[in-house]
Amino acid sequence: xxxxxxxxxxxxxxxxxxxxxxxxxxxxxxxxxxxxxxxxxxxxxxxxxxxxxxxxxxxxxxxxxxxxxxxxxxxxxxxxxxxxxxxxxxxxxxxxxxxxxxxxxxxxxxxxxxxxxxxxxxxxxxxxxxxxxxxxxxxxxxxxxxxxxxxxxxxxxxxxxxxxxxxxxxxxxxxxxxxxxxxxxxxxxxxxxxxxxxxxxxxxxxxxxxxxxxxxxxxxxxxxxxxxxxxxxxxxxxxxxxxxx
Amino acid sequence: xxxxxxxxxxxxxxxxxxxxxxxxxxxxxxxxxxxxxxxxxxxxxxxxxxxxxxxx
Amino acid sequence: xxxxxxxxxxxxxxxxxxxxxxxxxxxxxxxxxxxxxxxxxxxxxxxxxxxxxxxxxxxxxxxxxxxxxxxxxxxxxxxxxxxxxxxxxxxxxxxxxxxxxxxxxxxxxxxxxxxxxxxxxxxxxxxxxxxxxxxxxxxxxxxxxxxxxxxxxxxxxxxxxxxxxxxxxxxxxxxxxxxxxxxxxxxxxxxxxxxxxxxxxxxxxxxxxxxxxxxxxxxxxxxxx
Numbered sequence: 001x002x003x004x005x006x007x008x009x010x011x012x013x014x015x016x017x018x019x020x021x022x023x024x025x026x027x028x029x030x031x032x033x034x035x036x037x038x039x040x041x042x043x044x045x046x047x048x049x050x051x052x053x054x055x056x057x058x059x060x061x062x063x064x065x066x067x068x069x070x071x072x073x074x075x076x077x078x079x080x081x082x083x084x085x086x087x088x089x090x091x092x093x094x095x096x097x098x099x100x101x102x103x104x105x106x107x108x109x110x111x112x113x114x115x116x117x118x119x120x121x122x123x124x125x126x127x128x129x130x131x132x133x134x135x136x137x138x139x140x141x142x143x144x145x146x147x148x149x150x151x152x153x154x155x156x157x158x159x160x161x162x163x164x165x166x167x168x169x170x171x172x173x174x175x176x177x178x179x180x181x182x183x184x185x186x187x188x189x190x191x192x193x194x195x196x197x198x199x200x201x202x203x204x205x206x207x208x209x210x211x212x213x214x215x216x217x218x219x220x221x222x223x224x225x226x227x228x229x230x231x232x233x234x235x236x237x238x239x240x241x242x243x244x245x
Numbered sequence: 246x247x248x249x250x251x252x253x254x255x256x257x258x259x260x261x262x263x264x265x266x267x268x269x270x271x272x273x274x275x276x277x278x279x280x281x282x283x284x285x286x287x288x289x290x291x292x293x294x295x296x297x298x299x300x301x
Numbered sequence: 302x303x304x305x306x307x308x309x310x311x312x313x314x315x316x317x318x319x320x321x322x323x324x325x326x327x328x329x330x331x332x333x334x335x336x337x338x339x340x341x342x343x344x345x346x347x348x349x350x351x352x353x354x355x356x357x358x359x360x361x362x363x364x365x366x367x368x369x370x371x372x373x374x375x376x377x378x379x380x381x382x383x384x385x386x387x388x389x390x391x392x393x394x395x396x397x398x399x400x401x402x403x404x405x406x407x408x409x410x411x412x413x414x415x416x417x418x419x420x421x422x423x424x425x426x427x428x429x430x431x432x433x434x435x436x437x438x439x440x441x442x443x444x445x446x447x448x449x450x451x452x453x454x455x456x457x458x459x460x461x462x463x464x465x466x467x468x469x470x471x472x473x474x475x476x477x478x479x480x481x482x483x484x485x486x487x488x489x490x491x492x493x494x495x496x497x498x499x500x501x502x503x504x505x506x507x508x509x510x511x512x513x514x515x516x517x518x519x520x521x522x523x524x525x526x
Binding site: 027034038042043047052053054056057059060061064100103106107110111114115117118216219220223224226227228230231233236239240243 | 251254255256257260261263264265267268269271272275276279280282283285286287289290291293294297298
C-alpha cells in the first residue's frame with residue numbers, strides 16, 4: 001500500500017501548504033453555519049415548555065461542551081501519533097489544539113453556569129456535567145503548564161504527550177466517578193442540566209451549531225499549526241521560499 | 246416577532262444574552278488570536294532568516 | 302527474568318535504606334497529615350457529631366495532600382547525581398524499576414499515613430467499626446496516588462520548582478479515587494456497607510498499579526534525554 005501520502009502529510013512544509021489552502025474552506029463555512037445556527041436557535045426554535053426562553057443557551061452550551069471533549073480526543077490522538085511514530089508535526093498539532101480546547105471548556109462552564117442560575121438559583125452547582133467539564137479544564141491547563149515548563153521543545157512535546165495519554169485514559173474514569181458521585185446526592189431541588197424534550201424545530205439549529213463549531217475548531221487549528229510550524233522550522237531554504245510567497 | 250420581546254427573552258435576557266455574547270466573543274477572539282499567532286510566527290521566521298543570512 | 306527481579310528488589314531496598322537514613326523525610330508526610338486534619342476542627346467546630354459528617358472527606362483530602370509532598374523528590378536526587386541515567390542504561394526493564402520506585406514510595410510515604418489514619422479518625426469522631434474501612438480505603442488510595450504521582454514526578458523531574466506543577470498534574474487524576482474513598486468512609490460511618498465504593502477503589506488501584514509504571518518509564522526516558 002502506497003504510504004507516501006502519509007509521509008508527505010507528516011512533513012511540515014507540505015502540511016503547511018495544505019493547511020493554508022484549507023483554512024478559508026473551513027473558516028467561512030463555519031461562520032455561515034454559526035450565524036444560521038444562531039438565527040435558528042434564537043429566533044426560529046420554539047420556546048421550551050418548562051424552561052421558556054432560557055433553554056436557548058443550550059445552543060452555545062452543548063456545542064462548546066461537545067467540542068471541549070472532541071478537542072481533547074484530538075489532542076490525545078495527535079500526542080499518541082507523535083509518540084508512537086515519532087512525528088514532530090503531530091506534537092505541534094496537539095500543542096495548537098490545547099488552548100482552543102481550554103477555551104471551549106471555559107465557555108461550556110460559563111454558559112452552563114448562566115443556564116443554571118435561573119433554574120437553580122445559584123451561579124454554580126456541582127452538577128455532574130459541569131464538574132466533569134471543570135476537571136477537563138484542569139487537564140487542559142496541566143498539559144499547557146507542563147509543556148511550558150520544559151525548555152527543550154522536543155522533550156516538552158513528548159512529556160506533555162505522555163500526560164495527554166494518561167489524561168485520556170483517565171477521562172472515562174473521571175466521568176464515571178463524577179456521575180456516580182452526583183447521583184448520590186440528588187437533592188429534591190437539584191435537577192441535572194436537563195435537556196428539554198426536544199422536537200425537530202429545536203434540534204436542527206443545534207446540529208447546525210455543532211457542525212459550525214467543529215469547522216471553527218478545524219479552521220483555528222490550521223492557523224495555529226501553521227504558526228507552530230513556522231516557529232519550529234529550521235530549514236532556511238524552505239522558510240525563504242515560503243515567506244517570499 | 247416584536248423586537249422588544251425578542252430582546253427580553255421571556256425574562257431570561259440577563260442570562261441568554263451574556264451566554265451568547267460570551268460564546269461569540271470567545272470564538273471571535275480565538276479567530277483573531279490564531280491569525281495573529283500566524284502573523285507573528287511569520288515575522289519571527291523572517292527575522293531568524295535574516296539573521297542566518299547575515300551570518301552566512 | 303531472575304536478574305530483573307533481583308534488580309527490582311535491590312532498588313526497593315536501596316530506596317528504603319536511603320529513606321531511613323533521613324528519618325525526618327519519612328515523618329514529614331505523617332506530621333503534615335496530622336496537621337491538616339487538625340485544621341478542620343479548628344476551622345469548623347469541635348463538635349464530634351459535626352466532624353463525623355465530614356471525617357471521610359477530611360481524612361482523604363489530608364492524606365492526598367500529604368502524599369503529594371513527598372512526590373517531588375521521587376526522582377530528583379537520582380536525576381541530579383546521574384543515578385537515573387545509570388538505571389536507564391542498566392538494561393533492566395525500566396517499567397519494573399519504575400514499579401519498584403513506586404512501591405518504595407508507598408512504603409515510605411503511604412504506609413505511615415495508613416497506620417496513622419485510624420488514630421486521626423478517632424479524633425474526628427469516627428466510630429470504631431468504621432476505622433477498618435478508613436485504613437483500607439486509604440491503603441488503596443495512597444497506592445493509587447503513589448502510582449499516579451510517580452508518573453507526574455517522572456514528567457516534571459527536570460523542571461525548576463516542579464512541586465506545584467506536579468500537584469496540579471496529579472490532583473485531577475486522583476479525583477476519582479477521592480470520590481470513591483471518601484464515600485466508602487462516609488458509608489462506613491453511617492453504619493452501612495462500604496463494599497461498593499471499596500471495590501471500585503480497588504479496581505482503580507489495580508488499574509493504576511498496572512498501567513502507571515509504563516507511563517512512568519516512558520516519562521523517565523523522555524526526561525533523561
